[in-house]
Amino acid sequence: MKSLTLVFLVLMVISLFSWSGHEGLTYYIVKDIVPDELVKITPYNYQEKRVYNLSKLVLEDVCGKDTIKAWDGAIIPPNPAPVNGKVPAWQILTVYSSEPDWGMDQGLDLSPYQFLIGNSQGVRHMKYRILGLEFFEADKSFYYFHDLSKEAFRKGDRYWGYRFLARALHYIEDLSQPYHNTPGELGEIFRALFDHSITRMLMNAHYVYDDYLAYLIYSGDEETIKTIENAKPVFLKSEWHLVQEIRKLALSYFPKVHREIKKVFGEKLKERKGKLESFTVISVEEFKEADERGDLSNLKRYTLELIGKTASYLKGYLIDFLKAVRTF
Incomplete structure (x- = not known):
């Protein structure tokens, strides 16, 4: 119990968000595998148990x-x-893949422990594994919208079927972000109890990696886009297996990604307070400069490996899911 308290004391000052660039990542994953379908926009008409920030x-x-x-x-x-009240299926998935970051998970009372991390957003968007223990519920968020999407398709409501599916994609993409599975190395977590600069470094390293993906995608980096587009579908037995494989993948890349971010951005991670115009900690210009110097070559390689494998899993999941709902 003492170890749990120490861990939470560190996490309480780290407000974590999610991968930036959900729309871009989702677009390049879905655009060639989703049916060429125009979907009629329908009103929301669901009784949910899930609580939102209305x-x-x-x-x-x-x-x-x-x-x-x-x-x-x-x-x-x-x-x-929209044209005549209809939108393409790929567009629904793309636009609404970022919807859970628009505020619907903020300002809620979701857990007796959420005061320890400072917000309810993190409760629904992360799934930490620390000292053999697990915290938070990004996996449950994914399962929830996976099931709700199936319900909508079963009712014949294809618009909300795709829109709920987009939300499900958001949370499983969040789980592919290494920092959504652990806030830092175990030694750093305990050092942060006595050194606020370590706490800030961990928080900022997370922000930097969020923004780095957006930098690659929205800069139109050809290698990044081709990696996502050319990823071959990998089919797993169930959505539970998908969650386990994605989390295992993300955790396997954490040490390499974390090492590179600290190596490249160093003291900036301890000094900055996250108030830049473009990104939270490192600006677009600074990413470009580091890129041109070749400082980001290893980080890019690891990120493309991670994103390529993630895209393969999600393509397999989507193909299986859309095949199943076609029978409704």
């Missing part, structure tokens, strides 16, 4: 509107306005 929950359709925050010159996925 002041930030969006239930109307926002396809065709500006939902992506990016820097000038960023290459973002297409987002055309």
Whole structure:
């Protein structure tokens, strides 16, 4: 119990979010495997047990509107306005893959332990494994929307079927982010109890890796995009197996990713407070400069390996899922 308390004391000052670039990652995963289908926009009509922040929950359709925050010159996925009340299936998945980050999981009372991490967003978007123990419920978030999507398709409501599926993709993509599975090395977690600069470093390292994926995708990096597009589907037995494989994959890359982020950005991780215009800790310009110097070569290699394998798992999942709901 003492170890648990020490861990939570560190986590309470780390407000964690999710991969940046959900829309771009999802777009390049789904665009060639989702049926070429125009879907009629339908109103929300569901009785849910899940609690949301109703002041930030969006239930109307926002396809065709500006939902992506990016820097000038960023290459973002297409987002055309609906035509005759219909939108393509790929667009629903792309646009709403970022929906859980719009605030619907914020400001809630979800867990007696959430005061220790400072927010309810982290409760639903992470699944920490520390000292053999597990905390939080990103996996449950994925299962919830997987099941709700099936329910919508079963009712013949294909719009909300795809929209709930987009939310499910968000949470499983979050689980592919190494820092969503552990906040740092075990020694760093305990050192952070006595050194606030370590706490800030862990928080900022997470932010940097979130933003690095967005930098690669929205810069139009050809190697990154081809890695996602060319990933071959990998089929697993169930969504439970998908969660386990994604988490195992993310944790396996954590030591390498964490080492590279500390090596490249060093003291900036301990000093900065996260108030930059473009990204949270490292600006687009700084990413570009580090890229041009070759400092990011290892980090990019690890990230493309991770994202390529993640894309393979998610393509297999989507193909199986959409095949199943076609029978409803």
